[in-house]
Amino acid sequence: MSDTARMLDDTAERLLARHFAGNVRGTRESAAAVLSEFFDNGLDQLLVPEAAGGMGGGTLDAAAVAYRWGYHAAPGPIVEMLLLPALAAEAALDPDRTTLALLDEACVRSGTWQKPAKATSVVAPVIGEAAATVLVCAADERGRLALARFGGDGMELRSSLAGEDVALLDLAALRPESVQATEASFEAFAARGALLTACAILGAAQRQIEIAIEHANTRKQFGKPLGKFQAIQHRLAEAASEQAVAQAAVRSAIAAQDAGRLKPLQWQAAKVQTGRAATTVVAAAHQILGAIAFTEEHVLHHYSKRLWTWRDAWGREAELERRIGAQACAQGAGLWPWMVD
Amino acid sequence: MQPFIPFPDYSGGTPRPDVSALRAAVRAFLEDERRAGTIVPGLQSWTTFDRGFSERAARRGFLALTWPRRFGGQERTAFERYVVCEEMLAAGAPLGSHWIAERQSGPQIMRHGTEELKAALVHRIAAGQLTFGIGMSEPDSGSDLSSVRTKAEKVDGGWRMEGRKVWTTNAHHADYLIVLCRTEARSEDRYAGLSQLVVPLDDPKVTVRPLVSLNGEHELNEVIFDGNVVPDTHLLGQGGDGWKLVIEELAFERSAPDRFMSTFGLLRILTEAVGASGDDRAHAEVGRLVARLSAIRDLSLLIGERLEAGQPATGIATIAKDLGTGLEQEIPEVARRVLSMVPVRGRADAAGALSFAILNAPCFSLRGGTREILKGIVARELGLR
Numbered sequence: 001m002s003d004t005a006r007m008l009d010d011t012a013e014r015l016l017a018r019h020f021a022g023n024v025r026g027t028r029e030s031a032a033a034v035l036s037e038f039f040d041n042g043l044d045q046l047l048v049p050e051a052a053g054g055m056g057g058g059t060l061d062a063a064a065v066a067y068r069w070g071y072h073a074a075p076g077p078i079v080e081m082l083l084l085p086a087l088a089a090e091a092a093l094d095p096d097r098t099t100l101a102l103l104d105e106a107c108v109r110s111g112t113w114q115k116p117a118k119a120t121s122v123v124a125p126v127i128g129e130a131a132a133t134v135l136v137c138a139a140d141e142r143g144r145l146a147l148a149r150f151g152g153d154g155m156e157l158r159s160s161l162a163g164e165d166v167a168l169l170d171l172a173a174l175r176p177e178s179v180q181a182t183e184a185s186f187e188a189f190a191a192r193g194a195l196l197t198a199c200a201i202l203g204a205a206q207r208q209i210e211i212a213i214e215h216a217n218t219r220k221q222f223g224k225p226l227g228k229f230q231a232i233q234h235r236l237a238e239a240a241s242e243q244a245v246a247q248a249a250v251r252s253a254i255a256a257q258d259a260g261r262l263k264p265l266q267w268q269a270a271k272v273q274t275g276r277a278a279t280t281v282v283a284a285a286h287q288i289l290g291a292i293a294f295t296e297e298h299v300l301h302h303y304s305k306r307l308w309t310w311r312d313a314w315g316r317e318a319e320l321e322r323r324i325g326a327q328a329c330a331q332g333a334g335l336w337p338w339m340v341d
Numbered sequence: 342m343q344p345f346i347p348f349p350d351y352s353g354g355t356p357r358p359d360v361s362a363l364r365a366a367v368r369a370f371l372e373d374e375r376r377a378g379t380i381v382p383g384l385q386s387w388t389t390f391d392r393g394f395s396e397r398a399a400r401r402g403f404l405a406l407t408w409p410r411r412f413g414g415q416e417r418t419a420f421e422r423y424v425v426c427e428e429m430l431a432a433g434a435p436l437g438s439h440w441i442a443e444r445q446s447g448p449q450i451m452r453h454g455t456e457e458l459k460a461a462l463v464h465r466i467a468a469g470q471l472t473f474g475i476g477m478s479e480p481d482s483g484s485d486l487s488s489v490r491t492k493a494e495k496v497d498g499g500w501r502m503e504g505r506k507v508w509t510t511n512a513h514h515a516d517y518l519i520v521l522c523r524t525e526a527r528s529e530d531r532y533a534g535l536s537q538l539v540v541p542l543d544d545p546k547v548t549v550r551p552l553v554s555l556n557g558e559h560e561l562n563e564v565i566f567d568g569n570v571v572p573d574t575h576l577l578g579q580g581g582d583g584w585k586l587v588i589e590e591l592a593f594e595r596s597a598p599d600r601f602m603s604t605f606g607l608l609r610i611l612t613e614a615v616g617a618s619g620d621d622r623a624h625a626e627v628g629r630l631v632a633r634l635s636a637i638r639d640l641s642l643l644i645g646e647r648l649e650a651g652q653p654a655t656g657i658a659t660i661a662k663d664l665g666t667g668l669e670q671e672i673p674e675v676a677r678r679v680l681s682m683v684p685v686r687g688r689a690d691a692a693g694a695l696s697f698a699i700l701n702a703p704c705f706s707l708r709g710g711t712r713e714i715l716k717g718i719v720a721r722e723l724g725l726r
């Protein structure tokens with residue numbers, strides 16, 4: 001299992017390093033080229049079960065690719081790119097021109113769609129060209145993953161903070177064309193999406209910390225490198241600390257998911273911590289880089305925008321914190337055993 | 342920059358023994374202690390001194406878990422010791438009598454002590470019978486620890502001491518202090534010529550005076566050495582290598598769950614008070630703390646794994662302490678916002694626990710290395726400076 005993950009990491013690293021050595025970031029051509037490399041290298045088959053002809057990989061395997069994607073600020077919604085093919089196989093859909101969105105509510109009952117009680121819209125990142133179909137991934141009354149299929153009409157095309165296409169679905173106005181039940185656990189699916197997003201965040205944050213350290217050690221003001229100033233040192237120490245604690249949480253949650261013993265607290269805490277890390281790291285990096293990184297000429301913004309996008313994808317901190325808190329507060333005197341047993 | 346943690350981690354991690362029986366045993370013991378009234382959640386801390394508690398814990402096999410059998414240990418894994426420690430901390434047990442001795446002094450003596458010293462002391466630490474103090478800080482040497490001036494002069498058969506230590510936790514209960522002192526005159530190399538001595542406190546030439554903390558408790562002390570002679574066998578290491586020894590000792594002090602669970606008792610009281618019917622805002626505030634605690638615990642467990650595998654952990658141990666003490670300080674502040682109450686002292690209710698936490702909070706980011714010093718260490722590990 002872990003050898004496969006290492007190999008996938010190498011594949012993704014080689015593919016992306018080669019691509020960005022010869023291409024400009026942020027163009028549609030570059031995005032299209034990276035996407036076809038993704039397919040050419042078979043990475044789309046990573047999470048597709050072996051029975052369906054895929055690689056049957058686990059969360060760690062996919063995490064390796066998501067992390068590399070983040071580390072290079074590579075184009076494309078990597079989490080959806082990894083998750084969609086398995087669902088498309090399940091729903092017998094053409095994976096081209098389809099994408100997905102998470103809707104964290106039980107809005108399928110007895111196989112029929114119920115208008116969600118809370119969410120009024122969902123955002124589905126577009127994979128490749130304009131999406132014709134969006135699979136909204138929601139829970140049914142038994143906690144299983146249900147796929148509600150929305151057609152292209154009535155979607156609004158917008159763009160993410162990173163400038164990539166997203167489809168905005170107005171859930172108050174639209175109804176799905178069809179709903180498909182699956183046997184998969186909704187919780188496990190949402191957890192996997194959150195953990196892969198967390199890995200993409202950690203990759204991008206890692207690279208931002210590296211860029212900021214390189215800059216601090218070379219840029220001189222007042223006759224010495226910025227990194228000699230204690231205020232700058234502490235700012236970077238804080239960024240690296242948030243990164244480390246988030247890595248520790250994600251690492252143990254991934255191991256737990258692949259071992260089949262993941263608790264909601266673990267993946268929710270992991271996503272919350274990476275969201276916090278993203279916020280801290282981006283702010284520190286921009287402060288340390290100064291004006292140059294507020295321009296499109298510097299590479300930093302590609303990372304910043306993805307970090308700002310991903311922290312709100314697959315579980316926003318505020319919502320996950322509320323859920324963790326509600327659970328914790330329902331434990332009476334048993335908070336500790338609930339956390340560790 | 343290499344990340345402090347290999348990520349993603351393809352190693353598969355270290356397999357952990359099943360600890361459910363061990364947890365159950367510690368919880369049963371702690372439940373007995375609670376019934377007997379030795380544990381008052383929210384109104385005492387892990388530094389609270391209670392020799393009887395420590396001896397009973399030792400008899401049940403909860404001390405010196407990882408130590409060699411010949412020293413009264415059980416040769417169990419570091420993870421099992423971690424589990425026992427975190428269970429005790431979560432319960433708010435009074436660990437002050439054995440904590441420092443079992444966490445750092447005993448291991449330091451086993452690694453660097455003379456055979457005589459090991460034979461005389463280590464067993465008794467394992468049995469919960471001895472209390473140790475940390476003799477590092479002085480009036481003019483806080484963060485800049487290598488500037489200590491307490492000195493020990495070579496005399497026939499031992500070392501004659503002069504000087505003063507401050508902020509010595511539980512010195513008034515301690516049997517011994519491991520003292521960092523100058524054994525050679527200060528030279529160009531400020532780290533050279535320091536040594537660690539295991540100093541008995543029952544010597545009339547050693548005086549211990551209280552320094553009452555702002556919370557009204559007597560835990561800190563001033564310790565004055567005025568010509569007491571410490572036997573040769575009480576020197577740790579080779580003599581002159583005290584700085585290296587101190588750094589090693591501090592690594593033990595920085596990575597454990599006591600660095601993020603000091604206010605766990607209040608967090609538990611807070612979650613109970615909010616309850617399942619609390620509003621979304623209260624739940625979100627509490628959830629933020631619980632998520633943080635869970636993540637810092639993951640980091641702390643990883644430090645243990647790395648140390649056991651002989652891998653470097655300075656960076657993450659320092660980070661765990663800095664973030665952990667930050668969380669300890671945030672818990673009472675969140676409790677203030679979420680619970681509609683005014684902190685008043687005197688009882689083991691929510692208002693009492695809140696008061697206790699507020700009055701202790703400043704020390705979390707001072708003791709064992711201040712927040713600023715820790716960030717400096719992290720920055721150095723990042724390749725800055």
Ligand SMILES: Cc1cc2nc3c(=O)[nH]c(=O)nc-3n(C[C@H](O)[C@H](O)[C@H](O)COP(=O)(O)OP(=O)(O)OC[C@H]3O[C@@H](n4cnc5c(N)ncnc54)[C@H](O)[C@@H]3O)c2cc1C
Nearest residue numbers: 475476477478483484508509510704707708709710711713
């Ligand atoms: C409850 C408690 C228990 C303790 N128990 C013990 C014990 O048992 N044994 C023992 O030996 N000591 C003990 N200490 C002492 C503790 O280790 C010291 O308080 C600590 O090392 C800081 O030293 P100081 O208090 O002299 O502060 P200082 O070193 O004077 O620092 C004061 C402030 O200046 C900052 N500062 C200092 N240097 C720098 C720098 N280079 N850059 C930026 N900022 C800096 C510090 O971070 C701090 O904020 C205890 C302290 C407390 C509060």
